Amino acid sequence: MKRLSRRKLLTAGAATAGSALLTGCDDVASAPPFRAALDLGEMLSMRLQRLLLARQPLVREYAAELISPDFPPNGTEMPAGFAYFELMISQFARWRLTVDGLVDNPLSLSLDELKAMPARTQVTQHNCDEGWTAIGQWTGVPLAQLLRQAGLKQEARYIVFHCLDEMVRAPDRSGFYYESIDLFDAFHAQTILAYEMNGNALPVRHGAPLRLRVERHVGYKHAKFITRIEAVERLDRIGRGKGGFWEDRGYQWYGGI
């Protein structure tokens, strides 16, 4: 008798747990404690990976033969609107990069001025968070150099990249793509602002005239069509406050995985 009731209990328990497992997880994930647990996972991963990367090793660079002949574009392939079209047909002669925010000397640079700066070329692997990968050669200005030239203020903790592609039409211009990284990644030797891909001018579908390469992160961190770089102390007053267009829509800010 006792055995039977216990068996019933086990069966009922297993059935409850099973159905909760199958149907409950979608709802559970939006409940605050679980959201906090999911964010804890991101924090743990970032802390551990930062420990592993404390000596700032370079990511693997590949031989030129391994460059993907047909590198797929990630995200926007061509920004909509007349403003970008105008820049594009003038071959970005009137485009300027603004570096401002928490800096001592705000900069405004033309593409030619950027190209005149010491450059770095690297053949690296691009990792989309969807799972695909491609290898490309990128040439550009190390971000660290620009930031040193602009002189970061003490309080600056994040570098925000404002982009020309409007993902979602919004009257308050909140639908433009943006991204952010912290100083740990901003000063990494392979973090560059690329204006060339595979030896040619950066194609429009890959973010012309200027895109970020932040090699230890997945694809969406690599902001394209950059127009402004802003040094900030905190991210919560930009966009919806999570540090990037996709981050504002649920993606993790830390893109090392």
Next chain:
Amino acid sequence: MDEQGAPQPEIIRRHSLAVRLTHWINVLCLALLLMSGLAIFNAHPLLYWGHTGHRGMPFLLGIGSKTDNGRAVGITRIADVDFDTTGVLGVSYDADGRALRRAFPPWLTLPSNAGLALARDWHFLLAWLFVLNGAVYLGFGLLSGHVRRNLLPGVDQLRVRHIAGVIWNHMRLRFPRGEADRRYNVLQKFAYLLVVFGLLPVMVLSGLTMSPAVTAAAPILFDLFGGRQSARTIHFVTANLLVLFVLVHILQVLLAGAFNRMRAMITGRYVIRPERTP
């Protein structure tokens, strides 16, 4: 044996608390890791070999769909051979019977809409729980002697004759009784050792190889697996092997006495059935 000499069932302590606890945490982790992993796979349902892989490149396995006379048809392509997998892979149906064009069906993915952001959140959180739980299990297993005493086959179990006998018993679905049932049988030990020291570590390492930050710190992982896409493919194949293991594991539990074995894994107590009297 009782006074009359008739053999009696004997109750032993089969599984330690640490094994039972880590076993059930592992069940939870592997189930949710599988479902969130399949949701991530749905974002790019193609598998490649080497460093790079993207649409337009040759692939080893792909799950997609086509339209045939207005009907959505699910296609699974393995090494250039197409299989119609409509209903489960490539095309599945929602609660209202509408066709969904996605690799794995909603009832297999976490979240059920296969949203990538949330799937990644779940996968990476559970990976932590899985690794920590695995570390507790391994630490306990090695220090307490659980691995040496219970998982490593005894010398007598390694004789070809013995192994052949165990295989023969499995084929006849005859399960051990008495003395032989006090320890795991040799095939069971091989299976557990393969999972604990083979498949699960491969899952962790191939998973880590997909992280660009981890490979920056440990580029040797690329050499170990032959590239990021190879690691991704190995991660997927190994996950399938684990599913196969779990299915066989559950089948064995059902065949060998589900109640006794479930009780053993929950309470620790296990009934040894006496040898059959000739």
